[in-house]
Amino acid sequence: xxxxxxxxxxxxxxxxxxxxxxxxxxxxxxxxxxxxxxxxxxxxxxxxxxxxxxxxxxxxxxxxxxxxxxxxxxxxxxxxxxxxxxxxxxxxxxxxxxxxxxxxxxxxxxxxxxxxxxxxxxxxxxxxxxxxxxxxxxxxxxxxxxxxxxxxxxxxxxxxxxxxxxxxxxxxxxxxxxxxxxxxxxxxxxxxxxxxxxxxxxxxxxxxxxxxxxxxxxxxxxxxxxxxxxxxxxxxxxxxxxxxxxxxxxxxxxxxxxxxxxxxxxxxxxxxxxxxxxxxxxxxxxxxxxxxxxxxxxxxxxxxxxxxxxxxxxxxxxxxxxxxxxxxxxxxxxxxxxxxxxxxxxxxxxxxxxxxxxxxxxxxxxxxxxxxxxxxxxxxxxxxxxxxxxxxxxxxxxxxxxxxxxxxxxxxxxxxxxxxxxxxxxxxxxxxxxxxxxxxxxxxxxxxxxxxxxxxxxxxxxxxxxxxxxxxxxxxxxxxxxxxxxxxxxxxxxxxxxxxxxxxxxxxxxxxxxxxxxxxxxxxxxxxxxxxxxxxxxxxxxxxxxxxxxxxxxxxxxxxxxxxxxxxxxxxxxxxxxxxxxxxxxxxxxxxxxxxxxxxxxxxxxxxxxxxxxxxxxxxxxxxxxxxxxxxxxxxxxxxxxxxxxxxxxxxxxxxxxxxxxxxxxxxxxxxxxxxxxxxxxxxxxxxxxxxxxxxxxxxxxxxxxxxxxxxxxxxxxxxxxxxxxxxxxxxxxxxxxxxxxxxxxxxxxxxxxxxxxxxxxxxxxxxxxxxxxxxxxxxxxxxxxxxxxxxxxxxxxxxxxxxxxxxxxxxxxxxxxxxxxxxxxxxxxxxxxxxxxxxxxxxxxxxxxxxxxxxxxxxxxxxxxxxxxxxxxxxxxxxxxxxxxxxxxxxx
Numbered sequence: 014x015x016x017x018x019x020x021x022x023x024x025x026x027x028x029x030x031x032x033x034x035x036x037x038x039x040x041x042x043x044x045x046x047x048x049x050x051x052x053x054x055x056x057x058x059x060x061x062x063x064x065x066x067x068x069x070x071x072x073x074x075x076x077x078x079x080x081x082x083x084x085x086x087x088x089x090x091x092x093x094x095x096x097x098x099x100x101x102x103x104x105x106x107x108x109x110x111x112x113x114x115x116x117x118x119x120x121x122x123x124x125x126x127x128x129x130x131x132x133x134x135x136x137x138x139x140x141x142x143x144x145x146x147x148x149x150x151x152x153x154x155x156x157x158x159x160x161x162x163x164x165x166x167x168x169x170x171x172x173x174x175x176x177x178x179x180x181x182x183x184x185x186x187x188x189x190x191x192x193x194x195x196x197x198x199x200x201x202x203x204x205x206x207x208x209x210x211x212x213x214x215x216x217x218x219x220x221x222x223x224x225x226x227x228x229x230x231x232x233x234x235x236x237x238x239x240x241x242x243x244x245x246x247x248x249x250x251x252x253x254x255x256x257x258x259x260x261x262x263x264x265x266x267x268x269x270x271x272x273x274x275x276x277x278x279x280x281x282x283x284x285x286x287x288x289x290x291x292x293x294x295x296x297x298x299x300x301x302x303x304x305x306x307x308x309x310x311x312x313x314x315x316x317x318x319x320x321x322x323x324x325x326x327x328x329x330x331x332x333x334x335x336x337x338x339x340x341x342x343x344x345x346x347x348x349x350x351x352x353x354x355x356x357x358x359x360x361x362x363x364x365x366x367x368x369x370x371x372x373x374x375x376x377x378x379x380x381x382x383x384x385x386x387x388x389x390x391x392x393x394x395x396x397x398x399x400x401x402x403x404x405x406x407x408x409x410x411x412x413x414x415x416x417x418x419x420x421x422x423x424x425x426x427x428x429x430x431x432x433x434x435x436x437x438x439x440x441x442x443x444x445x446x447x448x449x450x451x452x453x454x455x456x457x458x459x460x461x462x463x464x465x466x467x468x469x470x471x472x473x474x475x476x477x478x479x480x481x482x483x484x485x486x487x488x489x490x491x492x493x494x495x496x497x498x499x500x501x502x503x504x505x506x507x508x509x510x511x512x513x514x515x516x517x518x519x520x521x522x523x524x525x526x527x528x529x530x531x532x533x534x535x536x537x538x539x540x541x542x543x544x545x546x547x548x549x550x551x552x553x554x555x556x557x558x559x560x561x562x563x564x565x566x567x568x569x570x571x572x573x574x575x576x577x578x579x580x581x582x583x584x585x586x587x588x589x590x591x592x593x594x595x596x597x598x599x600x601x602x603x604x605x606x607x608x609x610x611x612x613x614x615x616x617x618x619x620x621x622x623x624x625x626x627x628x629x630x631x632x633x634x635x636x637x638x639x640x641x642x643x644x645x646x647x648x649x650x651x652x653x654x655x656x657x658x659x660x661x662x663x664x665x666x667x668x669x670x671x672x673x674x675x676x677x678x679x680x681x682x683x684x685x686x687x688x689x690x691x692x693x694x695x696x697x698x699x700x701x702x703x704x705x706x707x708x709x710x711x712x713x714x715x716x717x718x719x720x721x722x723x724x725x726x727x728x729x730x731x732x733x734x735x736x737x738x739x740x741x742x743x744x745x746x747x748x749x750x751x752x753x754x755x756x757x758x759x760x761x762x763x764x765x766x767x768x769x770x771x772x773x774x775x776x777x778x779x780x781x782x783x784x785x786x787x788x789x790x791x792x793x794x795x796x797x798x799x800x801x802x803x804x805x806x807x808x809x810x811x812x813x814x815x816x817x818x819x820x821x822x823x824x825x826x827x828x829x830x831x832x833x834x835x836x837x838x839x840x841x842x843x844x845x846x847x848x849x850x851x852x853x854x855x856x857x858x859x860x861x862x863x864x865x866x867x868x869x870x871x872x873x874x875x876x877x878x879x880x881x882x883x884x885x886x887x888x889x890x891x892x893x894x895x896x897x898x899x900x901x902x903x904x905x906x
Contacts, residue, residue, distance in 0.1 A: 022029045029121075058095045059115035060160055060167040065146055067109045071101035071207030073337040083338065092239035099171045099337040103209050105151050112160065113835060114143045117772070124167070127159040128152075137901055173337065174208030177400075181261040181349050185251060186468075187228050188268045192216055192288050200296040201303070204333045208340035210509045213500065220251055228268040233278045237305050238628075239354040240280060242506065242789040247354065248285050259658075261268035262306055263298065263783040266290050273499075279306035282662055284350045297333065298801075304328050308343035309666075319442045319527045334705075339483065349666035350657070353624070355648065358509055360601060362773065363655050363766035365394025365519045367541065367579035367600045368508065370501065374905045379545075384546050386556040387583060392600050393505045395579070397518045397653055398763055399525050402488040402512040402536055404495065410483060419514070419652065424479050432472040436464050441905075452677055487537055496534040504534060517654075517760045524561065525578060541579045542566075545772055548586040559584060566773060567595045572609045576769060580605075599773055608774050616781045617809070617906065618771065619680035621671055622798070623663040624789025624854075626689040641860035648698065651687040651794070653762040655770055667887030671786075678784050678810070685769065686763050686796030688787070694752030695790065696745040696818050696855070711740060713879040722848035740847035741839075744855045753821040755795045760797020768796060769807060787885050789854055792816035796824065805830075812903065814892075815884045824861045833901045834859050835892060837883040838869040852880030868892070868901025 055082075064072035074097035089416060097131040102108045110635040111326045114122065126133050128150075136148040149158070149172065184192055194639040195215050222228075233241050240248070247265055257263070264286045271277070276294065279286035279302040286302045288295065304310040304327050313328045314321040325332025328339070335343075353359050372380040375434035381389025405411060409424045429613040455547070496504055504527065524539040546559045566573045566581050569592065579600040587593045597606045607791040628646045664671035697703035711722040725740040771778035783806050787795040792813050799808075811824070818833070826832050836856040840847045850856075858864060870891070872877055877888040895902045 037267075045367075054213055058089050058093060058168045059118060060122075060162065061095070061113050062098045062100070062170045063111050063113050064169060065109040065111045067146065069106065069108050069206060069213070069334060070103065070209065071337070071340060072098065072110065072431045072724060073100075073335070073340075074098035077324060079317060079319050081334070083169065083336075087166075087169050089167060094169070097171050099173060101173050101175060101207060101337070102149060102152070103152055103177050103339055103618070104174055107151050108145050108149050110149060112137075112145050112147060112168070113138065114145075115430045116143060121161045125161045126450065129156050129162065130159075156823060172249065173340070176348065177209055177211060178212045178344055179213055180554070181215075181258065182264060182267055182303070183212045183215045183217055183258075183261050183343040184264050184288075186219045186266040186268060186290075187222070187247065188290050189219055189264070191264065192290075195300070197296055201300055204300045204335075205303075205343070207335045208343045209307075210343060212303075215805050217255075218617070218872070220255070222247065223248060227426060230275075230278075231266050231272050232272045234274060236279045237279065237311070239644075240283075240285070242502075243252060244278075244287060245357060246502070247287075252352075257352065259397075262303065262350070263352075264288050264302070277296055277302040279303070280313065281305045282309040282346060282349065282666065283352065283354060285352050297331075300333060301327055304339075305903040308339060310342060345668075346666060348669065349659070349662050351662050353660065355628075355661055356405065358394050358656075359656065359660060360392075360394055362395075362578065362599050362601045362603075362657055365379060365397045365522055365762075365765065366399055366526045367395050367500075367522075368583075369526045369539075369543065370504065370529070371526075373557075375531075378557045381556065386554045386838055387581075387598070387602075388778035389544075389556060389813045390503075390545070390581060390837060391501065392531060392581075392602065395600060395654075396507060396509075397766075398513045398516055399514075399519065399538065400524070400690060401513040401524045402493050402495075402511070403483055404488050404493065404526055405483075405486045406494075407486075410486065419480065420481070420483070424491045428472060428475045428479060428660040430470045432475070436468040439464055439468075449778045450657070476887065490537055492533065493534045493536055494526075497533065498532055501529075510707055516760065518765070522563075522576065523580065529855065541576045543581045544584055546584050546586055549588070550588070555581075558679050560617045562706045565597065567597060567606070567609065568592060569595050570606070570609060575773040576875065577775050594611070595710045605773065611774075613774070613777050613780065616681040616780050617679065617784065617787070618806070619678055619683045619688060620795075620798070621659070621664055621674075621683070622686045622688045622795045624688055625692070625695075625785075626661055626663065626687075647691055648689060650690045651759060651763070653759050653766065654687070655763060656687075657683070657769045657770075660690075661687065664886070667885075668890050670890065673893050674786055674812075674903070677903045677905055680784065684767065686760075686791070686794065686798060688756060688789075688791030690752070690756050690759070690762065690790055690794075693747065694755050696747065696749050696752075698745070698749055698752070702745065705854060706745065707880060708742065710852050710880050713848050713876075714846070717846075717875050720846045720848065723844065723847070731866060739844060741843035741855075744850070746855055748821045750817050750818075750821045752762065753818050756793035757797040757800075757822065760794035761801050762797075763794065764798035764801025778806045780807075782807040784810040786812045786814065787816070788814045789884065790817045790895060792859070793822055794818055796822050799824075810903070812892075814886065815851055815854055815856065816859060816887055818857070819859040820857035822860050824859055826861055828864060828868065832862065832866055833903070834862055834867045835889060835901060836867075836869065837878065841869070848880070849875075849883065850880070851883035855885035865900065868895065868899075 035848045036174060040176045045856055053343070063074065064372050075081065076099065079094060086094050088094050099107070100110055106745055125679050133150070135150070138146050140146050140620060152172070152174050155174050156172050158172060159166060162169045169568045175695050186192065198212065198214040201214065205212055230239050231243055233239070233244070249264070251263070262284045265288070267287050267289055269289055275289070276291060277286065277288040277298045283306055286306050288299055288302060291298070310328050312321070313319060313324060313326045322330045325334045327335055370393065371389050378509045379389040410422045412420045412422060413423050496507065499507065506528065522541040524541055524543060526537045526539050528535045528537060542562045542565050544559040544562065545556050546789050547554055547556050549555070563576055564573060565576045565582070567582065581598055581600070583596045583598070584592055595606070597609065599693050621758060626648055628648060659665045671683070692703050697706070709725070711725065714722055722740055725743050727736055727738045727743055768778065772779065783802065785795050785799070808829045812831050813819070813832070813834040814833065815836045837849065837851040838854045839850060858867065874888070874891060882888055892901060892903065
């Protein structure tokens with residue numbers, strides 16, 4: 014009742030207002046509602062483009078308010094704004110699109126069409142009273158189609174003309190169920206034709222794992238960032254047996270996932286996927302998962318997108334539509350094919366310590382189940398240190414939990430309790446004995462603080478002392494009780510995560526061997542070369558360990574040299590037990606016997622050294638850092654290994670950057686080093702500090718001739734102590750020498766590992782020539798690699814791109830045939846246009862480098878400069894456009 018009374022009083026008061034004021038209020042209300050409505054949905058032109066049922070390729074019309082700013086805005090002749098739709102076509106192909114005429118237009122109007130401002134006659138047909146179908150002509154380049162009625166603009170369409178691209182997809186059944194290739198292929202090509210992409214699909218033969226393997230798969234990460242151990246095991250087993258084509262996407266067909274929430278899974282930008290065999294929805298699910306893998310796409314509801322399930326987009330829960338930016342992403346990402354996520358270990362033939370595992374039978378021979386004797390010698394990985402094996406038999410040292418990788422035991426907890434109790438009694442005793450402390454509260458407070466700080470320092474020393482006590486239980490050789498009864502798979506995982514935090518590297522090469530005897534694991538540390546005797550017993554081969562050595566020696570080939578890497582040698586014995594033949598293998602298992610006595614040709618080695626790797630897989634460097642700012646996550650520092658492929662998709666995915674260098678330098682071998690380290694090693698010193706400056710630093714000015722970015726606030730304006738300073742001074746310019754040196758020293762470990770690769774056949778690198786491309790943090794890391802290779806290989810070219818804290822390092826320009834540093838021009842822009850500067854790594858000249866050996870981002874690339882853009886490796890393809898007589902030119906080899 015009170016509500017209706019209020020309404021009636023309000024109505025009576027409104028009736029007292031003059032009528033013209035009521036009209037004004039009503040008019041303003043109508044305008045307000047109209048403006049609010051226009052902000053929420055598109056105002057459609059009276060003549061508009063829509064997708065045709067006969068279209069071969071894609072169409073993307075604005076439908077979702079969250080994506081409104083992604084579309085170009087145009088105005089009709091009567092100033093009505095609308096978002097311009099986009100259409101995809103293939104070069105040289107025709108396609109169709111429909112025009113819908115608003116019912117307010119009495120009859121089909123006489124229309125004229127312009128393509129790129131030229132009058133065109135287009136074939137069309139009537140679909141209905143208000144719809145006609147246009148045939149778009151075959152074109153070589155993108156074009157704009159405009160529709161006029163009575164010489165007045167009615168609508169526009171942006172047409173993107175693609176060159177066709179094709180990607181290979183192979184289905185590998187882990188279940189014995191048929192797949193209709195033709196039907197599935199037709200479906201996939203219908204989806205990906207929107208991006209001008211075709212799929213070449215093959216169905217492999219049924220692949221069987223061992224009988225213990227479960228074809229129901231555990232739930233993977235919802236972030237699509239990593240594979241499960243089960244997935245990795247399937248992938249590796251398949252590749253070991255059937256090999257892999259480095260340009261093919263592999264989809265394993267599985268029985269089911271544990272959760273109904275998953276029907277398929279791919280890691281973004283990776284080429285291995287898993288798909289549940291399901292008659293309903295399997296085709297769409299495969300297309301959806303390939304969106305993650307081939308396109309690097311993500312769920313549409315992320316990054317403030319539309320609500321889940323509200324669109325028909327392929328990356329939503331239903332539908333197969335793709336937006337125009339997804340077309341571009343699929344095409345640009347698909348060429349970078351990688352089979353490993355960014356978190357897992359990848360087996361490489363470098364690392365200071367090689368790991369071996371095998372099981373011995375009671376007679377001392379090695380158990381194997383394959384057709385070859387060497388199949389019983391498991392070689393899971395290499396690391397740069399031995400594992401830390403502890404047989405703890407004292408309850409005070411039993412591992413309870415971990416803090417920052419440090420194990421915590423009962424003794425730690427007792428020490429902490431003792432520290433707290435002693436702090437209380439010592440402070441209490443001190444206050445009672447010293448009279449003036451009792452009289453002043455400030456003195457009592459100071460006593461508490463100082464007492465606690467002193468005891469905390471003592472506890473830290475005690476904490477380190479307890480940690481040293483762990484090493485009383487260390488096992489160098491012998492039985493490992495804590496692995497008792499553990500399977501191969503679990504032991505492999507346990508040893509991989511068993512890191513020795515006391516050291517980063519060993520002094521010399523070695524091998525860590527874990528041998529299983531009667532269900533128990535035994536540790537034996539060996540030298541880098543292991544020898545095994547292979548003989549026949551009752552017509553069946555047997556294999557047993559023979560010896561270890563620092564030399565690679567094959568008596569039958571008269572070959573003997575000191576080892577610079579890890580090998581295992583099979584010594585085949587005849588019926589009389591005498592040596593008949595020998596085969597040498599590297600740790601990966603490649604037979605190198607025939608290469609040992611070959612002539613050593615001079616090779617050109619190209620090494621790429623990447624910088625910081627964000628945990629995001631965004632489409633640009635800025636997108637990457639936006640993600641990590643929100644997530645607050647970083648990868649661990651580099652493992653200091655060398656790879657023979659772009660392990661982390663750092664280079665190739667950005668305009669095939671590494672391929673461009675390869676074409677210019679023509680290397681015989683290309684290698685990749687990971688210079689990634691935490692932001693804490695940069696001049697920013699922490700992710701928090703980097704986030705603060707990246708959010709406050711001015712964006713690139715819109716007008717290159719009028720910069721409004723020269724001054725910025727520094728300090729705390731809200732406290733009245735802020736001030737205007739030159740913008741460049743807000744960057745972190747003080748060199749973080751400790752962080753630089755950490756990366757340099759870790760680079761030395763990578764340098765030792767690279768020497769292994771270059772000398773897989775001992776003493777083979779002295780006549781080779783090295784070329785290095787280093788980006789960002791990778792510069793310091795590359796200096797460490799160089800230090801370890803100096804005198805062991807010739808130095809050809811060193812190409813330093815946007816180095817981080819370059820002033821802290823020192824290179825010897827004279828030992829290189831060619832050296833260039835590329836980046837933003839800090840001195841030229843710091844006062845006049847600071848918004849163009851590299852904010853990730855403010856550019857300084859590398860120590861020891863002549864100023865004439867620097868090349869700067871060309872001024873005409875204004876839109877590719879800025880805090881993020883001036884650092885992003887994908888924007889440095891201008892290097893290959895430099896004139897032969899200009900600084901920075903990379904000479905053709």
